[in-house]
Amino acid sequence: MHTLDFKKLSLREINKTLQGSDNNSSFTIKNPKGSHALAAGINKKIDVKVLGSVGYYCAGMNKKSSIKIEGSAGPGLGENMMSGNIHVTGDVSQYAGASGHGGNILVEGNASSRCGISMKGIDIVIKGNVGHMSAFMAQKGTLVIFGDAGHALGDSIYEANIYIAGKVSSLGADCVEKKMTKKHIINLKNILSNANLTDDNLGRFKRFGSSRSLYNFKVDNAKI
Amino acid sequence: MKKKSVTHPRTSYTFDAYTNSEIRRAAETGIYDIRGGGSKRNLPNFDDLLFLGASISRYPLEGYRESCNTKVTLGDRFSSNPLNLEIPITIAGMSFGALSAQAKEALGRGASSVGTSTTTGDGGMTKEERGHSKQLVYQLLPSRYGMNPDDLRKADAIEIVVGQGAKPGGGGMLLGQKINDRVAEMRTLPKGIDQRSPCRHPDWTGPDDMEIKILELREITGWRVPIFVKVAGSRPYYDVALAAKSGADVVVVDGMQGGTAATQEVFIENVGIPTLACVRPAVKALQELGLHRKVQLIISGGIRNGADVAKALALGADAVSIGSAALIALGDNDPRYQKDYEKLGTTAGAFDDWHEGLDPAGITTQDKKLSKRLDPKLGGRRLANYLNVMTMEAQTIARACGKNDLRNLEPEDLCALTVESAAMAGVPLAGTNWIPGA
Known part of the structure; x- marks a missing residue:
């Protein structure tokens, strides 16, 4: 286990160390003090534990690595992530997992607006609530919400899935409730399992996705 | 009996033939017109400027014998590996x-053979274009279709696209006809559906966010490659200042003659400002920040020949970028396909339904048969020839103005033919020392 301390090292030095490390290394990062772009662009199978809250784009474009943030995260957590996983013990700001292609994000607290915007295959699990416009234009992957969702959930959604246990303030354009089949219960169980979670009452989750009515341009769609 | 005089049938200037046809089309279909390309209006443009040339008070260089540098370095503000271009x-x-x-390959071949760069686009980087482009700029677009950190690290520069001159404030749409299996896979969407490209980025909004986004991209690429920011020509003074303040190495300003793959005609023709009007405000913003020539300025939108290049550089740009003109060099709208254009209800020179995927020249299409009409090697050669001609034309003008480097051209070398262009370009009306608004 290596310790990297922001009191002694710059962002560039810390990221360079993480990006250039050997697979299976472990790091603890101290005193992040809301630093931006921390642990961005890692392409190694390493474990990173951050002791404290981080700023924008933590673990941006992450590939393979496993990152735990013991605190909260600013906007764009794990944006465009390709694989690996991120675990946040606190809350996350806007655009968590934006355009993520793969891997998974677990947030123990709440997520602000546009969580999972434009997601392209990532799985995101939010133990609390999510803000408005979450899963906006979500293309692929899954957003699991244990709490409630703000307005316009899943607006203009494509082939992504949303599972939610709480209330939905309103649905966005083209997003509809869909049947929760046995297949989907298994899918949800697997996603939770990948995030090291279990839940005995998956039956309370509802599923939402695209009605696919906006998939091809029609003049009546333009009036929405 | 004397024949009664009749007046000649008078058509309306307001309701001309094109306008009437568009009203009828809208009434029939209920859909606004979507097309590719840039503005087709008669806008103030670089043709409205003239070079003064050398005379008794200025000393020219020998046209063919004396050297005139065309090289430019883009992105040496913060990156360790800037782009070094021959032209x-x-x-x-x-x-x-x-x-x-095939068209992407031809662009890569042509540009690389004369030592300049190409740029990806919405949908990510293909193996072919990386392979055929010695210097490739990777675009970070709002859709993030095909965005991949491995490709990001393979790029020679990154261009954050905030806007396009054809549609400032607008997104894009690639109609389902052009979404084959490969395009669909690269964009993580089902085949055959219309793919909407959002008008703004998913993970940042204003300039303060963009500054942090640039920091993230630099951290991911180890501060190695330059970061470009591309803005549409709308408020160039403010947008360029904000892009530079956000940490861009290079700012690209795209005027309204700049093309798009597809958007609404009403958008193309009514939003944004002409390329000519973009240059001086952009340069002024950089000069006031003490960053002119430190943050390089690229101007695009309707650049057609060496004179346009020379004029853009004389007004303070460091380089220009071409899109539509490059496609024409490859064969877009070539009269040899006239019969095919007629079948599509148009004519060579006017074809702009690029979004429908039926391009007879095989350029703006994913149709296998049509695509084969473009030989990438020949297309690359044609583009290289065209780029060489543009460069030589620009050098000819620069030498005539006594400059041994294209970037030594200056506003003082220019005059304007109209009051409007004089005001936009900030150069005197020809034969006077009057600069409107100065």
Whole structure:
């Protein structure tokens, strides 16, 4: 286990160390003090534990690595992530997992607006609530919400899935409730399992996705 | 009996034939017109400027014998590996999807052979274009279709696209006809559906966010490659200042003659400002920040020949970028396909339904048969020839103005033919020392 301390090292030095490390290394990062772009662009199978809250784009474009943030995260957590996983013990700001292609994000607290915007295959699990416009234009992957969702959930959604246990303030354009089949219960169980979670009452989750009515341009769609 | 005089039938200037046809089309279909390309209006443009040339008070260089530098370095503000280009003419971002794989390959071949760069587009980087482009700029677009950190690290520069001159404030749409299996896979969407490209980025909004986004991209690429920011020509003074303040190495300003793969006609013709009007405000913003020539400025939108290149540089740009002109060099709208254009209800020179994927020249299509009409090697050669001609034309003008470097051209070398262009370019009306608004 290596310790990297922001009191002694710059962002560039810390990221360079993480990006250039050997697979299976472990790091603890101290005193992040809301630093931006921390642990961005890692392409190694390493474990990173951050002791404290981080700023924008933590673990941006992450590939393979496993990152735990013991605190909260600013906007764009794990944006465009390709694989690996991120675990946040606190809350996350806007655009968590934006355009993520793969891997998974677990947030123990709440997520602000546009969580999972434009997601392209990532799985995101939010133990609390999510803000408005979450899963906006979500293309692929899954957003699991244990709490409630703000307005316009899943607006203009494509082939992504949303599972939610709480209330939905309103649905966005083209997003509809869909049947929760046995297949989907298994899918949800697997996603939770990948995030090291279990839940005995998956039956309370509802599923939402695209009605696919906006998939091809029609003049009546333009009036929405 | 004397024949009664009749007046000649008078058509309306307001309701001309094109306007009437568009009203009828709208009434029939209920859909606004979507097309590719840039503005077709008669806008103030670089043709409205003239070079003064040397005379008794200025000393010319020998046209063919004395050297005139064309090289330019882009992005040496913060990056350790800036782009070193042989000519100040780059190829603008055009996506695989909007263009055929053959067209992308031809652009790469042509640009690389004369030592300049090409740019990806919405939908990501293809193996072919990386392979055929020695210097490739990777675009970060709002859709993030095909965005991949591995490709990001393979790029020679990154261009954050905030806007396009054809549609400032607008997104894009690639109609389902052009979404084949490969395009669909690259964009993580089902085949055959219309793919909407959002008008703003998913993970940042204003300039303060963009500054942090640039920091993230630099951290991911180890501060190695330059970061470009591309803005549409709308408020160039403020946008360029904000892009530079956000940490861009290079700012690209795209005027309203700049093309798009597809958007609404009403958008193309009514939003944004002409390229000519973009240059001086952009330069002024950089000068006031003490960053002119430190943050390089690329101007695009309707650049056609060496005179346009020379004029853009004389007004203070470091380089230009071409898109539509490069496609024409490859064969877009070539009269040899006239019969095919007629079948599509148009004519060579006017074809702009690039979004429908039926391009007779095999450029803006994913149709296998049509795509084969473009030989990438021949297309690359044609583009290289065209880029060489533009460069030589620009050098000819620069030497005539006594400049041994294209970037030594200056506003003082220019005059304007109209009051409007004099005001926009900030140069005197020809034969006077009057600069309107100065």
